[in-house]
Amino acid sequence: MRSRTWMFWSAVVxxxxxxxxxxxxxxxxxxxxxLGIDDQGRVSSIVDREVSRERIKTNIATYRKYLCYAKRNxxxxxxxxxxxxxxxxxxxxxxxxxxxxxxxxxxxxxDHLLIQLESITGDANVDEFRFVTIExxxxxxxxxxxxxRYEDGGVGRYLGLMPLDRWTDVQVGPAGAGGYLWATAYRxxxxxxxxxxxxxxxxxxxxxxxxxALLARVSSVEVNEGVPIGVAARQHPALxxxxxxxxxxxxxxxxxxxxxxxxxxxxxxxxxxxxWQDSRQPSxxxxxxxxxxxxxxxxxxxxxxxIVVGAHVFPTQCVKNSLAYVAPGAHAGLRRDRSVVLxxxxxxxxxxxxxxxxxxxxxxxxxxxxxxxxxxxxxxQYAALKTDAPPYGFVGPFVRAKNQTxxxxxxxxxxxLAGAAIQHLVPSLAEYAYQWDIASGGxxxxxxxxxxxxxxxxxxxxxxxxxxxxxxPHDYTLGVLLNGMYDxxxxxxxxxxxxxxxxxxxxxxxxxxxxxxFHWSEPFKGEVxxxxxxxxxxxxxxxxxxxxxxxxxxxxxxxxxxxxxxxEYLLAKSVAWEAPVVMLARMDRxxxxxxxxxxxKLMALYEQLRLSGYFPESVRSAARRARDYMLxxxxxxxxxxxxxxxxxxxxxxxxxxxxxxxxPLASGKRFxxxxxxxxxxxxxxxxxxxxxxxxxxxxxxEYSLGVTSAGPGVVRVTASGRIYLEMANLVNPQATFSAARxxxx
Numbered sequence: 001m002r003s004r005t006w007m008f009w010s011a012v013v014x015x016x017x018x019x020x021x022x023x024x025x026x027x028x029x030x031x032x033x034x035l036g037i038d039d040q041g042r043v044s045s046i047v048d049r050e051v052s053r054e055r056i057k058t059n060i061a062t063y064r065k066y067l068c069y070a071k072r073n074x075x076x077x078x079x080x081x082x083x084x085x086x087x088x089x090x091x092x093x094x095x096x097x098x099x100x101x102x103x104x105x106x107x108x109x110x111d112h113l114l115i116q117l118e119s120i121t122g123d124a125n126v127d128e129f130r131f132v133t134i135e136x137x138x139x140x141x142x143x144x145x146x147x148x149r150y151e152d153g154g155v156g157r158y159l160g161l162m163p164l165d166r167w168t169d170v171q172v173g174p175a176g177a178g179g180y181l182w183a184t185a186y187r188x189x190x191x192x193x194x195x196x197x198x199x200x201x202x203x204x205x206x207x208x209x210x211x212x213a214l215l216a217r218v219s220s221v222e223v224n225e226g227v228p229i230g231v232a233a234r235q236h237p238a239l240x241x242x243x244x245x246x247x248x249x250x251x252x253x254x255x256x257x258x259x260x261x262x263x264x265x266x267x268x269x270x271x272x273x274x275x276w277q278d279s280r281q282p283s284x285x286x287x288x289x290x291x292x293x294x295x296x297x298x299x300x301x302x303x304x305x306x307i308v309v310g311a312h313v314f315p316t317q318c319v320k321n322s323l324a325y326v327a328p329g330a331h332a333g334l335r336r337d338r339s340v341v342l343x344x345x346x347x348x349x350x351x352x353x354x355x356x357x358x359x360x361x362x363x364x365x366x367x368x369x370x371x372x373x374x375x376x377x378x379x380x381q382y383a384a385l386k387t388d389a390p391p392y393g394f395v396g397p398f399v400r401a402k403n404q405t406x407x408x409x410x411x412x413x414x415x416x417l418a419g420a421a422i423q424h425l426v427p428s429l430a431e432y433a434y435q436w437d438i439a440s441g442g443x444x445x446x447x448x449x450x451x452x453x454x455x456x457x458x459x460x461x462x463x464x465x466x467x468x469x470x471x472x473p474h475d476y477t478l479g480v481l482l483n484g485m486y487d488x489x490x491x492x493x494x495x496x497x498x499x500x501x502x503x504x505x506x507x508x509x510x511x512x513x514x515x516x517x518f519h520w521s522e523p524f525k526g527e528v529x530x531x532x533x534x535x536x537x538x539x540x541x542x543x544x545x546x547x548x549x550x551x552x553x554x555x556x557x558x559x560x561x562x563x564x565x566x567x568e569y570l571l572a573k574s575v576a577w578e579a580p581v582v583m584l585a586r587m588d589r590x591x592x593x594x595x596x597x598x599x600x601k602l603m604a605l606y607e608q609l610r611l612s613g614y615f616p617e618s619v620r621s622a623a624r625r626a627r628d629y630m631l632x633x634x635x636x637x638x639x640x641x642x643x644x645x646x647x648x649x650x651x652x653x654x655x656x657x658x659x660x661x662x663x664p665l666a667s668g669k670r671f672x673x674x675x676x677x678x679x680x681x682x683x684x685x686x687x688x689x690x691x692x693x694x695x696x697x698x699x700x701x702e703y704s705l706g707v708t709s710a711g712p713g714v715v716r717v718t719a720s721g722r723i724y725l726e727m728a729n730l731v732n733p734q735a736t737f738s739a740a741r742x743x744x745x
Contacts, residue, residue: 026084028106030113032206032217033159035106041066041082041091043134048206051155055136055148063135063178066091068102071128088118098122102129102197112205112221114164117185120197129197132161132183132204135175145540146172148179149209156209161202162218164225166483166505168200189476201225215542227508228486231542233495234511238308238460239544241267241580242607245312246275248586251288254298257587262305263597265604269302270310270463270582277313280323282449285457292456299457308494310461311454315443315481316470317433320372321403324449326434327410329377333442335435335471336423338364342375343391346420348413352396354386357422361394362387364424369431372402374423378414379404394422428469435470438477443470444484451488462489463497479505507540514545515582520554524566528573529626535579547574548582552599553589561589564675564722565660567599568630571606575615575642576623580607594679598700598722606631615642630660632671635696635704635726641666648672648737650685656744657683657719661733670730672737675722676744682720684743687736690715690727697725 025044027036036045042064046055057063068091069076081092081101092101100122107114117131136159141151147158161181163170169184185200203225207217215231222230244266249257261269276295278284289295299309318325318334325331343356364385365371371382373394381399386392400413426435436442454462462485470477478500486496486509495511514535518527528547535545550570554560574581581603590596609615609631615623619642623629630645645660659674676683687695692715697705700722710716717725730736 026089028087028108028113030108030111030205032111033113033204035113035204037067037084037089038064039082041068041079041084041089043067046134046136046159046204048150048157048159050206050208051153051157053150053152053157055150055159056134057137057178063137065133065135067131067133068104069130069133070096070100070102070126071130072096072125073127076130093126097125100124100126102131104131109203109224110220111217112162112203112224114201114203114225115183116201117197117199123187123197126187126197128184128186129200130182130184131200132170132181132202134161134181134204136178136180143173143179146170147207147214147541148172148181158207158209158214159204160207160218161204162221163507164201164203164221164227165199166479167195168202169505170202189480211541218542222508228492229495229511230508233508234542234544236308236494236511238267239495239512239546239580240611241308242574242603243268243270243546243548243580243582244585245270245272245549245582246585247272248275248588250587251290251294253587257585257590258298258301260585260590260596260600261302261307263600263604264583265607266307268308268310268580270312271299271459273312273314273465276311276457277450277453279319280321282324282446283452285453292453296457299459303458303460308460309458310463310493310497311457311459312463312465313450313454313485314428314433314466315447315450315464315485316436316466317428318436318442318446319433320427320431323407325446326379326403327407329404329411330374330379330425331442331445333437333440333445334374335426335437335442336374337426338424340422342416342418342420342422343393344418346375346416348400348415350396351398351400354391354396355380355382355394355398355422356391357393360387360392361385364394370427372425372427372434374425375416375420376414377411378416379425428466438471438480443481444488447481447484447488451485451490455490458491459493461493461495461497462486465499467498467500474500476505482506482509501543510543512544512546514543514579515548518549518551518584520551520556520560524562525569525626525628528570532573532577532624535577545577545579546582547577547579549584550581551584552593553586558588558592561593563658564595564599564602565628565630565658568602569628571603572623572629572631572642575606575610576620576629578610578620580610592679594677595675595700595722598675601700602631609640614640628660630662630671630673632662632666632673632724632726633698633702634667634669635698637667639667641671643671645673648674648733650674650742651738651740656681657685657742659737661737668728670727670733672725672727672733673722674719674725676719678744682718682745684745685717685719686710686741686743687715687717688739689713689736690730694728694730695725697723699723 025038034047038044070093077093077095079091080094083090087105089104103119105116105118141149147160150157161170171182183202185197203221207214219232244261285292302309341358343358379402381402382394384395404411428435436446467478467481496509498510501513516531516534552562628645632641643662648659648661650657662671692709695707708716
């Protein structure tokens with residue numbers, strides 16, 4: 001009997017050992033984290049393995065969330081069933097019609113866990129799946145981009161969740177007493193090819209706070225998972241260099257523009273879209289270049305000098321006078337946001353009166369540039385609305401076949417029959433352009449046409465501008481537009497930039513941010529300060545920063561320009577914040593910019609000193625204050641000083657001279673910089689009570705100045721451009737210069 005009992009229990013134990021693995025709670029781990037799931041499908045543990053820290057309060061039920069939730073009509077549904085086998089976890093949702101199921105695969109890699117929404121069934125009633133739901137304990141110090149930051153135990157660490165495909169939305173942040181990491185797959189997004197739930201994926205890992213180490217880990221994950229561009233591209237050497245954003249030049253000025261670019265010492269050039277592309281036919285080069293080969297030759301000349309060249313594009317815009325997409329008939333991909341039905345036949349000859357509609361067009365726009373409708377393929381501009389009583393409609397006079405006459409193949413006015421759809425075309429920048437639609441493929445069509453030319457011209461990077469002029473939600477739209485442009489070009493860009501920075505679905509394509517549009521109507525130095533504040537806003541831990549887009553002249557005329565002290569204010573802040581500058585460049589302004597050559601040479605000098613790390617942190621941090629700093633060089637030693645300065649009024653003739661003096665002594669001396677205000681003038685400055693032996697200096701070319709005696713106790717200094725004075729024994733500079741006399745010749 002005892003023998004048979006032993007045999008019975010042996011069989012039971014053997015049977016238990018042969019049970020499938022799902023009877024035990026699974027744990028997945030890599031070198032940086034381990035993730036525990038309990039037998040209900042909840043997250044039971046997440047450990048930072050490099051410091052042996054548990055990030056979940058395992059004894060508190062509220063932190064043990066299901067890994068996966070389904071959302072329908074803004075309500076999250078918990079799973080009603082769970083099973084797993086190896087790397088696969090399957091959740092079912094019986095509270096939803098057709099009981100959808102989601103299968104998630106967790107695959108350990110060397111330094112991260114790959115979490116992928118592998119397959120979905122019965123998902124017709126689901127709007128989104130949150131396939132990673134992790135909530136952590138209250139040792140959280142903060143959230144930075146896609147990382148939770150911890151400072152517990154005296155060790156700074158990140159717990160990160162990175163999206164690994166373009167349509168996975170990752171959100172990380174503090175919540176209550178702890179933090180959360182979510183990864184979500186959406187259905188309801190506008191895209192020419194519908195985005196499916198399956199295939200969305202994210203990486204879970206831990207990392208140190210050190211930026212270089214964090215960058216290396218994220219880059220390792222991206223390389224392993226085949227993420228395009230990625231954070232490694234943000235370390236491209238050219239992103240440390242300043243940029244000339246060329247907006248205008250004549251073909252005959254191309255060599256002069258090249259030389260000015262070299263004089264400024266920049267490492268990047270960005271070409272404004274209307275400068276390189278024919279806006280009316282986006283696959284063709286801007287006509288002033290004569291041929292694609294001519295522009296390619298100029299771009300190659302820049303590259304031969306080590307300069308990286310980028311294409312500025314408007315991925316959302318179709319110009320209203322487009323020969324490709326408007327003149328032959330309104331392209332189906334132009335965005336339409338309203339529609340009514342034509343109630344009566346409309347002859348091609350009708351240019352006034354009423355275009356009758358079956359219902360009131362109340363609420364349709366009446367502002368300039370926003371009154372274009374399309375019937376069939378004809379674009380018609382209306383003047384007013386009739387909404388008070390039938391017959392309803394659009395009131396003339398009308399512009400028939402707007403931008404669709406006078407060119408080869410133009411559509412011209414068309415007859416329209418009752419029952420036709422009347423649709424409103426969405427403008428971008430009022431009279432300038434229409435918006436491309438995303439879902440109908442308009443944006444993709446424009447990207448393909450532009451890509452043909454970009455590939456032919458050999459651009460290195462792409463700036464997508466005005467993406468905020470598109471349909472919402474803008475974070476998603478940004479991703480669609482940038483990814484569409486990236487897909488369209490055969491020669492993939494080294495990085496991309498955007499007017500909306502690093503939006504959710506644009507990461508990891510966007511490598512640099514911080515630029516703003518400067519407002520000429522505002523004081524230039526105030527605009528620099530506004531730019532600094534914006535640039536230092538938290539984008540993400542890896543984004544490279546830049547100052548710009550700085551204008552050197554009024555956009556309205558060629559007579560108002562940035563003064564040398566305003567321009568140097570920008571340059572000083574670039575050194576202070578270790579950020580390159582993006583400067584808008586136009587030859588029609590450069591040709592008449594007072595002190596242009598001196599300004600560009602100074603820009604190149606600042607660039608050299610910034611890149612070399614010439615000034616220590618103590619100098620840089622002081623120069624971050626919102627006040628004037630200027631660069632001075634000691635003539636004898638060649639040592640540079642970045643010093644705070646104040647405006648130095650000059651006595652007689654002060655309207656002809658602008659001068660600044662260093663406030664502290666440097667090497668026991670005062671430094672002064674001054675220049676004649678008017679272009680082409682020479683100033684003779686007479687200083688009383690100063691010995692010629694105590695004054696030396698150089699001009700902007702670094703040529704020594706001839707300082708001569710003009711009588712007992714009087715020194716004469718001549719300036720035909722910007723000069724720098726080095727003055728010993730100058731006890732009271734304000735008094736000395738207020739008593740000075742300036743003669744303008």
